[in-house]
Amino acid sequence: MSAAPDIVIVGAGIVGAACARECARAGLRVLVLDRGPIGGGTTAAGMGHIVVMDDSPAQFALTACSRRLWQELAPELPAAVEYDPCGTLWVAADEQEMAEVHRKAAFYRERGVRVEVLEGDDVAAAEPALRPGMAGGLRVVDDAVVYPPAAAQHLLESQENTRRIEVRPGVTVAAVNEDGGVTLADGTRVRAGLAVNAAGPWSPLLAPGLPVRKRKGHLVITDRHPGFVHHQIVELGYLKSAHAVTADSVAFNIQPRKTGQMLIGSSRQFGAEGTEINSDILDRMLRRAFEYLPGLGRLSAIRAWAGHRAATPDKLPLIGPSLVSDRIWLATGHEGLGITTSLVTGRLLADHVLGRAPAIPVEPYLPARLGKGATLHA
Amino acid sequence: MNSARLSFDLVVVGAGPGGLAAASVAAERGGSVALLDNSPWLGGQIWRGEQARPAVPRARQWIERFLASGARAVMQASVFASPDRGVLLAETPAGRLTVRFKQLILATGARELFLPFPGWTLPGVVGPGGLEAMVKAGWPVAGRRVVVAGSGPLLVAVADGLRRYGARIPLIAEQAPQVRLARFATGLWRYPEKLSQAVAMKARLLGIPYRAGIWPRRAEGRERVERVVLTDGKRSWTVECDLLACGWNLVPNTELPRLLGCALAGGFVRVDEFQRSSVAGVFCVGELTAIAGGDAALVQGQIAGLSAAGAAGAARELFAERWRWHRFGAALTRAFALRPELRALAGRETVVCRCEDVSREAVERCRDAREAKLHSRCGMGPCQGRICGAATQFLFGWESDSIRPPVFPVRVESLLTASEHSKPVSNLSDPTP
């Protein structure tokens, strides 16, 4: 790239990659910097479940819109992205959870999301590995699974975009500047019209005071055991516990990979800065999974690891201009849904830059919503 | 799942010469000692099968000494994790084992280095050491033609062993040039035990063609190896065979010490004169610290075992002998250094990562081992880069990716840690991943 780029993006994770793609498609020249390889941060540590969620209306709007963008993108994705529209199966262990299935079903149907309510026998038939006696479940038909690092690479390097996107892996950014440029660790200044902080859980290091905290999650991957489960299966059991945002917690969540491998989650911890395995949490996470899948313990595990979600106080990402400068954009704080919501994040950024009407109302995601303290010291 | 707990003053991992010596001398000085190994037999790689059918007098001596020492052998136990300081987890056929230790000696030895070349994935292309181990465990080679190739003193020893099981050896092809080997051989007078070994072997080997400066270019066959194309760099020719035993020196098994946080230097675990690693209470011996053979491992093992038992003085008396074997190891490494031509053996389509079938072309597009893993799947499989990582280190100079538990694949249930004092699962999480 000879002249200064229109946009410099810090972070070649899935979010930075999606931002780069949308801006390039809009005709802008984009420079993407990452201290590591493409998709080597949280994007390499998560599950890659493309899922519609209904925790809040804003979360639903974001996930539903982004999932649609993934569906549109699917036909052009190379095999390495392992796009698999296997759907989500929310399992209900008892009648109380079954009531939640019906509530969710109604909510989704009203909004045009395809779902199927399964009774106990149907669940057993759909997933024979589940423990017998499940009350039922909700199948969200169009949810999918991807391999996120390859998805990030495709977003950055697909034919149509390579002309306008330059990716520089192995480059560490020391500061994001108010004039829309960045300063590299070696002191070099890179000029651009707009700087995007898409540094995931590390974004506060480039924007001190940003209310983004690391929320650790553990995963275990197995060898190839094709057909052990067929959907991404998630429990509804969390309803019964106090919905603690602060305490360490685990939930049953399993994902069949296109390779035939099983990816087992999940856990959440604040205040755990390292990525080492916490054996107590791993223990609880697996025990929970065994309650649902009694045969899971016999599968062969090949690796366990942990990564950090970028968590915000209200569980919604930060997408929009920072409070310090409108030439600094934030695209971070995607917590446990950044693979899903990456595409819509890129779209909202491009809509803003081009002055287009936004794909969905942006107010719930604007950094300004969290008040002045939020980005004051960037 | 079955789950048992054991606790010892000293735990030794690896039952080869280094581990046997360490466990024996430590147990003889009192204190509880356990020796863990993933194979069914004592002896490790070189002395495998000696427990059942003794042939090497020194192996028998050490195995008997170990059995009389009071140390406990825990066989078929694969150590795969260390969830806390002073705790190891191992998987056994009977279930999961939790082993507590005050001190730990790691003697996990080395594996063979395998380099990709066209046809190296065909059934029947095996490691020389691996083949010998399998033959001792019943693999039939009587009447089979086995070409032995690659590099290192192991080739001759293996060919000799295979012949005793009835194999026919058309050729031993050593990649190192003749001049370097000759220089090495003339230096052997310093090590009379090695000299006599070499001579004795040579005598028995009379009739086995041994050629230096020769290496395989490719293996061919339908669904199994049927012939190998050899080269001396100028011309190539074909040798028919039933098995191709090909390995290129040794690579230390540093996964467990790395998981425990032991610092490395030059690919080996860094140890002080008492074989202490950078992690308090953890010693490393044998190939983990230097490729210098079984004799070095025996001495290092004794030094570590004595140090762990508080007998620093006795340990010190062995320093001179260790120094001698280290010099021998250094000479060995120089003599059998790999030639650069070997980097060009693998073609663009040759598989480099055997677990995931990743070609050289796909791997070569990446800048380092981590990128190759994330974007080509090289190293993602069950061997977790043990084979392809050593190969890409030689081919491209890449350092291997980070170590995560389990260091060996285990049943998912073996990863449970709190089975005995398990708390009920309380606060559940967000439903989102």
Place this chain on the structure above:
Amino acid sequence: MPERVELSVNGRALSVPWGTTVAAAVALAGETRFRRSVHGDARGPLCGMGICFECRLTINDEPHARSCLILCADGMEVRTDE
């Protein structure tokens, strides 16, 4: 300890001396193909010491067993090429 062990390899009965590994038993049964690689190529043991995972096969319905490390036991059902 019994002198010999009876097992089956791909449905065929086989008797081997005690102390024989499953990998060796498969070779004794005349099989060279232990598993199919991700792309479907034939593979057999490489390292002989539990490192490479090329000797994986199915023992008593459990997949991914490293046959070079496992001793034959009476009644074992071994399946290759999966």
